[in-house]
Amino acid sequence: MAFRLTPHERGFYPLFTRAAENIVVAADELAKLVAAEPGARPEIARRVKDAENAGDELTHEIMVKLNKVFVTPFDREDIYRLASSLDDVCDAIEEAADRIVLYRLGPLPPGVDAQVDVLQRAAARTVLAMPGLEKMAQLQEYWIDVNSLENEADEIYHRVLAGILSPAEPITDPAAVLEAIKLKEVVDTLEEAADAFETVANTVESIAVKEA
Amino acid sequence: MAFRLTPHERGFYPLFTRAAENIVVAADELAKLVAAEPGARPEIARRVKDAENAGDELTHEIMVKLNKVFVTPFDREDIYRLASSLDDVCDAIEEAADRIVLYRLGPLPPGVDAQVDVLQRAAARTVLAMPGLEKMAQLQEYWIDVNSLENEADEIYHRVLAGILSPAEPITDPAAVLEAIKLKEVVDTLEEAADAFETVANTVESIAVKEA
Amino acid sequence: MAFRLTPHERGFYPLFTRAAENIVVAADELAKLVAAEPGARPEIARRVKDAENAGDELTHEIMVKLNKVFVTPFDREDIYRLASSLDDVCDAIEEAADRIVLYRLGPLPPGVDAQVDVLQRAAARTVLAMPGLEKMAQLQEYWIDVNSLENEADEIYHRVLAGILSPAEPITDPAAVLEAIKLKEVVDTLEEAADAFETVANTVESIAVKEA
Known part of the structure; x- marks a missing residue:
């Protein structure tokens, strides 16, 4: 059955794309932070925080719209979960940046940059997928790609963690x-961000199956 | 225990107020625990545990009512989320008290009392807001206040954590x-409690927007 | 893979039973891992990982079915929560096994085996309960049993943790x-698994009350 969506109801799609674009900004700043000298980190961390604040506002905008409109393009609970899971990605990225500065960490061990690189690729992949929500197109490929990125993240995480906790x-x-211990918490948080991307993809898959 | 002879669907409101009042009890006992000599802590922690048990029973009462009544004053999912988020606040407060005793911590660093003070104020603010659910009144002010308290909690948390992990x-x-490491976990749990108050307020805001 | 030609809505019940049976497999392998010499752990951990992968596939099968069928035996949200909470149990068991290997831990302290023993009993009890979902029979007894097991797990956890962090x-x-610190994280994860069983039981109780 086909429903015509009024402009109001269609307003969800660009908001999801903007939320994903905002995660790209956060992940790119995090990559700069991880590559920077310790002294340059606080300023970059503030830009990650700015992205997180922007993400909070987008989530809030989606939630307000969700609560105001009568007809939604897909299940209210799915919209709620998708917005929340995009927000969780941004929160985890910001928390990682925040911890690196707060803990006054020295040089980061090899592998942290690889963890962040996977986050950047997952963010870019998520932006590409969001317009597919409207057309219900190519969502399966997105889900497969993000699951593959999550496996990659998992392997790097295990290697980095073993290096930190059980060094030669x-x-x-x-x-x-x-x-x-401080480093462990940072890499744990980066792994949470990778997991959060998978939750976004799972939610999208759940929507796609329902609409099929 | 006396039950008011109100229609079923109104029965939710006093339960939410009682759950919030119970959080005030838990937060006040936690404040006493944090101010007490280590030797006096186990007995006070038992009273925090009693409050958590009382909270569990209230949550259970709300869930049973939710599953039994046909008409609810607002979305079932919102009632579920509000009850769960109030329960999460109580759990985090009890966990913090439990850890302080279990880890046999010595004197607590400055700032922990300030973290608990914010929790007490957030609890008092939440009690004030609950009756507003019925009249859909002054909920926006509540949401703004709790967000401001959460920012305050966040700043204190960062200061305390830096003092513990990166001392002069x-x-x-x-x-x-x-x-x-033990202290870090306690202050992390106190920060989780502050975050949980924000989740309560976000849920209330979501209900308010929907009913507006 | 062959699909049985049962009415759609009944297809959920055997999937929940299979998910619970799979948790029994994971818990039994974890018990072997905890009893084994450190050198024998990696191979056993791989079998726990296999069980977790099988659990992921069952969860996925339930979610796909949930999104495809029009009529469900009980609330969609309840099915979603039950499948997610069974998945969370399996994830926590696998994470504990993974950490023991990844952290290259030496002999485990007394009490860890008792934690895992409770998980095995909770898993067996959960398998027994799942067919009751269809008949709505003996679910209250299950809920009481799992809560009692969770209290037992909680006491063991507190004792083990005190021994690790505040030894004589x-x-x-x-x-x-x-x-x-590494041991603490393993016993924390085992306690999360015990809590996750309680979430499963709470979800079942919520379904039972609704259908009563």
Whole structure:
């Protein structure tokens, strides 16, 4: 059955695209932060925070619209979940940036940049997919790509974590133990961001199946 | 226990108010625990646990009512989310109290009392707001207030965490590293409680927009 | 893969039973892993991972069915929550196994085996309960049993955690601090698995009340 959507109801689609574009901004700034000298990090972290704030406003805009319109292009719960999961990605990226600065971390271990690189690619892939929601096109490919990126992220995460917690040279210095714990939390948060992209893709898949 | 002879669907409102009042009790006991000598903590923690149990029963009562009544004052999902988010606040407060005792922590660092003070104010503000659900009155003010309290909590949390993990005097003792990790988990849990108040307020806002 | 020609709406019940049976497999493998010599752990962890993958496929099958059928035996949201919560149990069990291997942990402290034993009993109890969903029979007993198992798990968890973080002999070695932090995360994850069983039971209770 085909419903004609009024402009009001169609207003959800560009908001989802904008939320995904905003995640690209956040992920790109995070990549700069991870590549920067420690002294340059706080300023870059503020730009990640700006992106997170912009994301919060977009989520809020979607929620307000969701609560106001009578007819929605797909299930209210799906819109709610999609907006929430996009917001969760942005929150995790911002939290990782925030922790790197707050913990006054030194040089980051190899592999953190690879974790962030996967996040950038997942963000770009998500932007590409959002217009497909309107046409219900090519969503299956998107879901497969994000799952493959999540597997890649998972492998990198395991390797980085093993390097931090079980290094070849045993840790003998209390300060190094504390540094390891701080680093662990940053890489955990980056892994959460990768998982959050998968939740976005799962939600999109759920919508696609329902509409098929 | 006396039940009011109101129509079924109105029965939700007093339950939400009671759940919020119960959070005030939990937060007030937590404030006493944080101010007490370590030796006095276990007994106070038991009273926080009692409040959490009372909260569990209220949540259960709301869920049973939700599943039994045919007409609800607002969306079932919103009632579910509001009850769950009030429960999450109580759980986080109890977990913080539990950890302080379980980890046999020594004196708590400055700022933990300020974190708990924000929780007490957020709890009091939430109690005030609950009757507004029935009249759909002054909910916007509540939402703004809780968001402002959450920002305050966030700033305190960052300051306390930096003090614990990156103190002016570098940590050189293994036992001090372990103590820092334990403290970090307590202040993380207090921050989760502050975030959970924001989720309550967001749910209320979502209901208010829908009913407007 | 062959599909049985049962009415659509009945197809959910065997999937829930299979998801619960799969959790039994995962929990049993985890018990073997916890009892094994460190050198034998990676191979057993791979079998836990296999069970988690099988669980993911079952969850996916339930979600696809949920989105395709028009009539469901109970609320769509309840089916979604039940499938998600069964999946969360399996994820937590797999994460615990993964961490034990990834962190290259030495001998596990007493009590970890008791935590896993509770998980095995909760899994077996959950399998028994699933057919009751169709007949709406004996679900209250299941809910009471799982809550009692969760209380047992909670007591063991507190005892194990206190032993790890506040041992009789103070920790004086940096490497021992790091080992304690790693162990803490494993027992935290086992406690999450126990909590996840309670969420499954709460969801079942919520369905039972609604259908009563």
